[in-house]
């Protein structure tokens with residue numbers, strides 16, 4: 013396997029950021045010093061160190077890509093089956109109610125038909141798509157999986173920016189300092205669509221994640237910054253997206269503390285992410301450092 017991995021790092025960042033997700037009183041959750049996973053006061057029974065919807069949907073998308081499927085029904089089926097096998101927190105109320113009620117991917121597609129969401133639900137699962145080797149296909153698949161639940165310019169564009177950024181890092185298309193130029197060249201002036209007044213907007217979350225990514229070269233400092241910079245906002249999704257990009261970038265060094273890996277996924281699901289990373293990086297090796 014090419015170094016580091018992917019989903020396991022996304023999961024760790026998601027689990028770490030989860031401690032502060034939409035927590036207005038920042039200190040209430042605990043110190044943002046990477047010494048431990050903190051308990052989100054909004055979810056007092058949710059075990060610290062446990063990943064949320066971001067990683068679960070990325071895992072489901074990874075299964076679809078590895079199975080060489082990519083029809084809307086393939087994605088919907090994977091989301092429903094992955095959730096029902098191991099229900100996680102963090103989904104929007106509508107998404108969670110739909111997943112709980114659904115019995116099949118067909119049922120899911122029927123319930124979500126015409127949904128034009130603009131939140132972060134589609135971009136948070138799009139990073140894994142960027143591992144694929146063909147950029148046009150990356151943008152196409154990112155858009156397709158987004159349109160199922162977020163059939164809007166903003167929902168689709170946010171997913172394409174995330175997938176494109178991961179692709180840029182994973183396939184060695186340039187340094188992080190070149191990333192914005194690459195994205196604008198391929199996707200246009202995406203930042204014009206960021207709503208800075210709405211912290212739940214997908215593009216807003218993506219813009220915050222990219223601000224953190226370009227400002228650091230260490231995974232540890234990146235993770236801390238995502239939480240600090242995202243105070244009171246969608247910190248787990250910001251951290252998960254930022255990590256998806258940075259972990260595949262050669263200029264980033266991996267200095268995440270061992271204590272976080274020790275305490276990650278107390279329920280034991282970290283091994284499944286490790287297995288998936290082997291399969292993903294065998295199938296999509298990238299520029300391989």
Ligand SMILES: [Mg+2]
Nearest residue numbers: 064065066102
């Ligand atoms: Mg989440």
